Amino acid sequence: MIAEAGHYALVLALALALIQSFVPMIGARLRDPALMNVARSTALAQLLFVGASFIALVTLHVNSDFSVANVYENSHSMKPLIYKITGVWGNHEGSMLLWVSILALFGGLVAAFGNNLPLSLRAHVLAVQAWIASAFYLFILITSNPFLRIVNPPIEGRDLNPVLQDIGLAVHPPMLYLGYVGFSISFSFAIAALIEGRIDAAWARWVRPWTLVAWIFLTLGIAMGSYWAYYELGWGGWWFWDPVENASLMPWLAGTALLHSALVMEKRNALKVWTILLSILTFSLSLLGTFLVRSGVITSVHAFANDPTRGVFILLILCLFIGGSLSLFAGRATSLKQGGLFAPISREGALVLNNLLLTVACAVVLFGTLYPLAMEVLADFKMSVGAPFYNLSFAPLFVLLLLAVPFGPMLAxxxxxxxxxxxxxxxxxxxxxxxxxxxxxxxxxxxxxxxxxxxxxxxxxxxxxxxxxxxxxxxxxxxxxxxxxxxxxxxxxxxxxxxxxxxxxxxxxxxxxxxWNSEYIATMKPNDVAQVAGYELKLDGLLERQGPNYREMIAQFNVSRDGEALSVMTPSKRSFTTRGSSTTEAALLTRGASQLYISLGDVTGEGAIAVRIYHKPLVLLxxxxxxxxxFGGVLSLSDRRLRVGAPKPARAKQRLQPAE
Amino acid sequence: MTLWFVFALMTVAAIFAVLWPLGRGARPDNQGSEVAVYKDQLAEIDRDLAAGLIARPEAEAARVEISRRLLAAAGSESALVPTSSLKWRRAAAVLALVGLPLVAAAIYVPLGSPALRDFPLAQRERGAGPGMAQSLENLVVQVQQHLEKNPTDGRGWNVLAPVLERVGRFDEAVRAYRNSITYNGESAERRSDLGEAITAAASGVVTAEAKTEFERAHALNADDPKANYFLGLAAEQDGRKDDAANIWRALLAKAPADAPWRPLVQTSLARVGGGGVTMPALSDETIAASKEMNDGDRNAMIRSMVERLATRLKQNGDDVEGWLRLVRAYLVMGDRDKALGASTDARQAVAKDSERLRQLNEGLKTLGLDG
Structure with missing residues (x-):
């Protein structure tokens, strides 16, 4: 019953989103407050139903109900509870459900705390939000339904990809999605402003806290993902210019530009058209990221399944929203009234420079991501664009940007x-x-x-x-x-x-x-000693241990420096029977901001083991x-002028005036 | 029945979410406005001025600018008078009452399985689940779970390995046989079973690894029929047909008259005795399967096996016998160009090892390709 109730809740959410897509729009046209307020209650109800649906899926995973195909394919009864829960979004269907849940969460937040918005703007924003939601509900129900059942349920599941059985999965995807999806709000605000044909400094203030929230989560999500790759993949690398990483970096660059240009708009009523365009572009890049990662165009640990219908469906959504919003922009942008003038050397000028550099950097990353794909599709020619390209293009742009950063806030x-x-x-x-x-x-x-x-x-x-x-x-x-x-x-x-x-x-x-990173790669036998960056690492021995759903081989290292024993490090290799695959668990020793990093390779015949040891100075920075x-973003968000929904001192006075 | 009741309740809740605001008259409730934002900005300037963050002339300039925006906003806002449109509200209400359940039903009915109840694992372990036939697969899973916790249980591996082999999970069977040998000690039978599983995993090719196992089995018990049969097969696949025939002849001589594998060995013997170039090695099962195939399917099967061999050699080129087998297979398939190509590749792969190169050249000569 939980499975079917969850499924039906998702269907109801779609039905509500369809109503929310156009009833408030009609209401705004007729200036009927009741019709406009439909947006608010449906957005909250949508959140309720999607939330229920998500909780249902979590319950199914926790109960190991293998009559649900999604649970069978991605869970295992002996998996620890935490991974049963995080496994919900460790697969395509579940992660899309998390995606729409967060979308509904943002919609619900606007509905609940958007009291400071004019009624018609709120109605428009929520209607646009519902368009996005409807498209993705349909996508989930038709191509990636997590609630499909198996009539004769198998007794055991196929287990989650071992690389994903890590605490990182509990944090990284939800954070990243809060970032990605959070930018849907500024997109909705931009489209709403274009539909209303009216945009001014107040708009920037209303949209700023939402952009800031999304930006904070995206920043943390990217950092978390990078740290996870660093300690889980066993190579000690933290950024690979992988297309999937780029997919998250591009919205971040555009979002950072948006944060700054919205500032100019709020304070000086300038750069309005540009800010609207950036809002559209930022969310478009988020959608593009979703497409690249989810369609299977790029194979990586993130592409859980390669199903062409899914790719085509997301591509359709992509074209619809990006194409639609850009044509609306092209049609309406000219009618927006321009504001505030400023000299080139001014705070505004500095922020324009910031925007220029960030968007060019973003374009560089976009080119580096899409060019190899295009070559592969059009010319059937495989190539990869890696670190050298970005070092030559992205790095100089960022050096310029960093040189300019201290000047910006100090200019008047x-x-x-x-x-x-x-x-x-x-x-x-x-x-x-x-x-x-x-x-x-x-x-x-x-x-x-x-x-x-x-x-x-x-x-x-x-x-x-x-x-x-x-x-x-x-x-x-x-x-x-x-x-x-x-x-x-x-x-x-x-x-x-x-x-x-x-x-x-x-x-x-x-x-x-x-x-100054130093590395030591060798095969070591027990009692061998490795010298890395002044540390001595002695391999004490290898031992086997049985985990809940894996067996692991642990190597024990005694770490000392100048004869003084520091710590014991225990990197391990885990082999998972159900998936027949294995993962390396690197051991990390943190000293200040520097880290020692050990990961294991294969065992050779004579009881020796391949070992990679790195010393990474100041890596934690x-x-x-x-x-x-x-943290800076959170401080800025907690500024009382931006605090969402908090009563403003000026508001009480305003409500007494009958004219409004 | 409860499920439909829950569905009905949920639908009512959803409809209510649409109807509720429609029923609440036209009174304009609390909403923000641009005016509020600008007033706020003015207050902020006062605060900054008091805190000494900005100078008086700058504050004055900013104040003038914001006041201008404030006036403009106030002017445009007073023009917006809320109206109420009963006709449209009714339409929206009808949409919620009729359209919403219709859409929900239209989407849910083809996708959902309302007749299927939940099967949480805890409940099923108590044996409550009807229709939970203990299929072979489920039994395998249960034994595997048991072995996951008690990996040293040799008897368990003994039971599991042949079952895995029968259901075609050869790689896992190889692992299970290895574990069985580790925990039960070795015997000729277990060694040759392991060799058979390795051979099956390699689609019927007696690999060097498998051959080692059969040789070990043979050393433990020279009369072990399985080891002898596969050693013969290995000889046949290496092109040493006379050796194969000798091994099999000896095997048949010692075999009891009612041994079930007699016919198999006899047909094999006939195959090598019949002369002519043999096909690349096939296991009994695959031969049996290929008999029921038409020519096209059989060729496809052979081709796929040859390709597999080629890819294996690409990864590990040390195997001289493997190279010779590949060249021979290409010759049998009538693809002389590919055979020549493979022999060139083989020479490159073993070029560093003069002993292997010599073996290779001799082998190629016997195949009629100049050495």
Missing amino acids: WKRGDLLGVTQRLLAAGVAALVVIALVWAWTRGGSALAPLAIGLGVFVIAGAATDLAERTGLFRLPFATSLHRARGLPRSAWGTVFAHAGLGVALIGIVCETT IWWGPVLMA
């Missing part, structure tokens, strides 16, 4: 004083130079570019600190006054500081890891950076 709106800002950033520049010199003197090896890149990272961080010092008057005013001003500073300003500093932190991590950025 409308017309700024570049010379003044440069003077104020002098301290940061000097700090960067000192660090460059120090790093140069300290390390003789490695690329000559590395100290320069680290200096750039320091410049970005010091620049963020300078901005903060300027705003609080630190060193100029008495300390108590500065403290007072710091407390009075809007949280979004704090957010900017943290997010920009996060960029610098991540850059330093990336440079250190790629330049790569992920602390994005976490810092996300």
